Amino acid sequence: MNKPKNKLSMEELTSYAKRRGFVFQASDIYGGIAGFWDLGPYGSELADNIKSSWWKNFVYKKSNVVGINTAIIQNPKLWKASGHIETFVDPMVDCKACKHRFRADHLAGVDTNDLKKLDEKLVNLACPSCDAKDSFTPSRTFQMMFKTSVGPVQDASNEAYLRPETAGGIFAQYENVRETTRKKLPFGIAQIGKAFRNEITPGDFIFRLREFSQMELELFTHPDQAKDQYEASKAAAMDWLLSLGLSQENLQYHDHADDERAHYAEASVDIQYQYPFGFKELYGIANRTDYDLQAHSKESGKDLSYFDELTGKRFLPFVIEPSVGVERLLMAVMLDAYDKEEVNGEERVVMRFTPQIAPVKVAILPLSKKPELSKLANEAFDLVAGDYNVEYDETQSIGKRYRRQDEIGTPYCVTVDFESLEDKAVTVRERDTMKQERIKLVDLRAYLDDKLGL
Numbered sequence: 001m002n003k004p005k006n007k008l009s010m011e012e013l014t015s016y017a018k019r020r021g022f023v024f025q026a027s028d029i030y031g032g033i034a035g036f037w038d039l040g041p042y043g044s045e046l047a048d049n050i051k052s053s054w055w056k057n058f059v060y061k062k063s064n065v066v067g068i069n070t071a072i073i074q075n076p077k078l079w080k081a082s083g084h085i086e087t088f089v090d091p092m093v094d095c096k097a098c099k100h101r102f103r104a105d106h107l108a109g110v111d112t113n114d115l116k117k118l119d120e121k122l123v124n125l126a127c128p129s130c131d132a133k134d135s136f137t138p139s140r141t142f143q144m145m146f147k148t149s150v151g152p153v154q155d156a157s158n159e160a161y162l163r164p165e166t167a168g169g170i171f172a173q174y175e176n177v178r179e180t181t182r183k184k185l186p187f188g189i190a191q192i193g194k195a196f197r198n199e200i201t202p203g204d205f206i207f208r209l210r211e212f213s214q215m216e217l218e219l220f221t222h223p224d225q226a227k228d229q230y231e232a233s234k235a236a237a238m239d240w241l242l243s244l245g246l247s248q249e250n251l252q253y254h255d256h257a258d259d260e261r262a263h264y265a266e267a268s269v270d271i272q273y274q275y276p277f278g279f280k281e282l283y284g285i286a287n288r289t290d291y292d293l294q295a296h297s298k299e300s301g302k303d304l305s306y307f308d309e310l311t312g313k314r315f316l317p318f319v320i321e322p323s324v325g326v327e328r329l330l331m332a333v334m335l336d337a338y339d340k341e342e343v344n345g346e347e348r349v350v351m352r353f354t355p356q357i358a359p360v361k362v363a364i365l366p367l368s369k370k371p372e373l374s375k376l377a378n379e380a381f382d383l384v385a386g387d388y389n390v391e392y393d394e395t396q397s398i399g400k401r402y403r404r405q406d407e408i409g410t411p412y413c414v415t416v417d418f419e420s421l422e423d424k425a426v427t428v429r430e431r432d433t434m435k436q437e438r439i440k441l442v443d444l445r446a447y448l449d450d451k452l453g454l
């Protein structure tokens with residue numbers, strides 16, 4: 001195993017994320033709710049910047065990709081067709097002695113839903129919670145989709161599900177999108193949005209959630225080109241992760257064996273990130289073949305085949321799907337960005353976010369609260385603010401304020417001092433080098449835009 005580059009344990013990360021306003025327990029004042037977390041001011045900004053970077057890279061930069069935004073609740077027939085009602089299940093077992101519930105596959109250390117195989121593996125294992133031997137119930141499966149009912153009457157005819165992946169809505173709109181945009185194969189439909197899974201054992205902070213966001217791209221392609229598109233998607237996903245500043249040594253590909261693949265995939269690979277608890281799935285890339293379009297054609301009765309003008313033949317396109325969870329990525333980005341160093345005998349903690357995803361791009365810091373400095377600092381704020389997140393802070397000593405901005409990863413601090421009143425210039429401090437430069441106020445916006453690469 002590679003040595004983790006990140007310097008935080010899970011406990012440290014969780015407490016850092018709360019203390020610095022990145023991630024809070026959902027319903028914190030009521031003691032939280034397992035599997036649900038809220039993003040604080042810096043976490044939500046970081047997540048938005050990650051989503052925007054993904055969208056720019058995989059939608060705006062591609063002439064053959066368009067984005068959509070589909071409903072969280074769909075006709076339940078969609079989930080019947082996709083196979084989720086029948087097969088989107090996880091195996092679980094209970095300890096008869098302490099009543100603790102576990103994911104059977106996690107306990108057995110094998111990635112499979114084969115209940116017989118799991119029970120064989122569990123036979124000689126002691127319960128990790130109470131140490132009892134031979135105490136597990138037989139493994140059974142558990143439906144992971146959250147159920148709800150639509151309308152005032154709560155009976156089976158009104159049952160619906162919260163989507164477990166954003167992909168379903170894309171497949172159901174494939175034909176509308178193709179027709180209205182006149183796209184030819186290969187083309188992609190992207191979506192960013194919430195997904196819900198009633199995970200048996202949510203945990204590891206925001207790694208395994210019951211409500212999370214996905215960034216998914218369904219790339220429709222001729223079956224003959226599916227392999228090439230799959231390989232290209234693997235490389236593009238890795239390149240983008242590296243562009244966010246994740247370190248190469250914390251990333252690796254993990255090809256799926258037959259019993260690791262989702263029910264719809266012919267081939268699939270994870271890009272894993274080295275979290276404090278080991279290399280785990282961050283980004284999945286799958287060749288879903290024509291599984292989805294075939295299933296939806298059958299269930300809906302609509303012909304979803306594609307007419308190839310060159311050959312005059314009809315066929316069902318294959319789908320290559322790269323999919324990544326926003327929160328899992330946010331966690332990886334925080335772990336990777338965290339750094340600690342000694343400066344003049346004092347410890348400095350700094351989040352080395354790349355400027356494109358840093359939650360605060362610039363902080364405006366008047367040296368004192370004197371009205372004339374505040375006035376000029378507010379003018380500097382107005383000059384810079386508008387297109388990206390800028391913070392204004394006039395409390396505490398300037399040293400403490402620099403440290404605070406370092407701890408949330410702000411790339412540039414702008415200090416307005418008494419000299420500024422005379423020379424109409426400010427001091428700009430760069431986060432990583434801590435180098436300072438005097439810049440005229442009139443040039444400040446252009447200087448920062450250039451430095452930030454925005």
Ligand code: GAP
Pocket residue numbers: 164165166167197199206207208209210212214216281282283284321323324325326327328
């Ligand atoms: N449409 C394909 C799909 O949903 P997946 O591997 O189940 O595939 C894709 O999910 C990505 O969504 C994962 O790689 C992960 O980043 C994220 N993800 C899945 N389940 C999650 C959960 N319970 N909590 C947080 N993120 C999750």
